[in-house]
Amino acid sequence: MVSEGVSVTVAMVTTQFLDVGLNTLVKSATNSGMSNYVFVVYSNLLALCFLLPSTILYHRKRAPPPIPSSILCRMFLISCLSTAVQTLVYTGIGYSSPTLASAAVDLVPAFTFILAVISRMENLNLKLHRSQAKIVGTVVSIAGALIMTLYKGVPLIRQNLALGGRGAYLSVQSDWILGGFILATASFCASVMFIVMTWVIRDYPEELVLTTICSSLVVVLSAIVALIAEGTSKAWILRSDKELIAVCYSAIFVVSMRGVVNAWAFRKKGPIYVAMFSPLGMVIAAAMGVVLLGDSLYLGSLIGAATIAIGFYAVIWAQAQEENVLHIERNDFASSSSSSPLMSTIAIDA
Template structure:
């Protein structure tokens, strides 16, 4: 039981860390950091954290390709929109992953069973809560003055807002595919460090090729000892290294749907960090959305817990029935 609670606590912490990265990324890119170069430096630096952990080689090109694509789409989308929209769009990941898990038969859905009903309803409720935060503001609760280096969503052109939303939605779908592929690999080869290390190698190579093609300005590769460097180190250690290993471990132990269930929490953390550090204004819609997200998460986790309970009870029943049959067989053989 304590392992399950530890996994839940770690997953909540990871979502908080990721919301922080989205905010730092927006600040760094507003200051002039290239989103393509950022992906290259972040994953390359992450290799320094992962290489000492393992020296075993294993090819995971598909995982690296998906990760590279998702990161470029995500950070480019943040550049066009905002960290709040990026966190809101991650609310699509549980739905995408749930559908893909059903298609690949990693998850079973029987609407006659309460656990399946709870998972389905919880997933939908979490998504609804995430979009209430972004589409319904309501009256303000806390007033704050925004930082001058950031532009509010209303100041961004509508075309950029649409492009950013499309890129972020596409990134959410790619991330869902990534979780499915990662679970498939990690089930056959349960070595999170190895899988993460080799995937980062491919991401670093692929992102470097793309950045060399897209970024024609050599100055974009110059690292400045300011928020840009802080963002890259933050991403390399806490996100690309720690988060990737934890997600691989959670996918192996709990499955991809369980991992993505925590993604809508990023919306809550993004709002909190925006109000605390970026001096955004807190609205009633954000509070309502956060409460709905929490209810959705509880519903999904309740459904997963019920499934585990049913499996454990059926396993115990099989053991008890088999243990009761053994003496009868033994007595029959003695009588003969």
């Protein structure tokens, strides 16, 4: 039997593989004239076409529990945050580049960690080694991601001589500062969404229902935003195969699949665990670029990947230690509870 921790880790790594290339697809599609606002509407609408039948089939024999009004309000908040994140990310990419978007996403673990401590989802005791490991691991992972983004170094495997690394990062449009600010704001909103989603899924553990309802609300909210932002009906027409591919890819692999997997991981492991996989996407992208696309491997990428791996392992180790402690405490409580009636009987007989 595969342990629950391994299952969650494999699922999260798989979603990171699926995420690789999305930013580039969106950048290519928006360069051909597709509206960011319309893209969000279409990708969520198509995702809803997958999620709604899946939810109905899954619950055909077992109806989901009723949704309290407090949970519905939180779902609406998640939908507002999701609409903001998707709109801000794709707008930020339009002003800057997919590389800068990858760097901004690496802020998510830091924001999530701070918010989790403030909201008391994360118990932080600086005297415990596992808490120290989480802090150090988070900082180290972010540092590794920034190294991969900003530092190129000497080529270790020279294949294509295409411009990359720091040169590409610094040669983006003149609006890259505005794009960076927009992307950083999106990262903060994503971290808030992680906290709220964990809050919801632990009170209402129905991942498919949650993802479907939130996706339907995002369709409505993003459509309102798109109608206000786009004054012409021509913006709603998909004019190329690039745009259609980007919408389908986002709908199937990001909105639908990643949404359900993330909700499940939030319930099992919490927001910090999920957020820690964000820097891992850069390592996967670099490795796939070298293996599949013939990209050159630079020293900065290798150092950054190794740094991310160290920080990632530290957080995973801390998470495992916490789960072991909770497991021991539950067993002790169960054993003490089961022994209490026996002790009471002995006391009465005496």
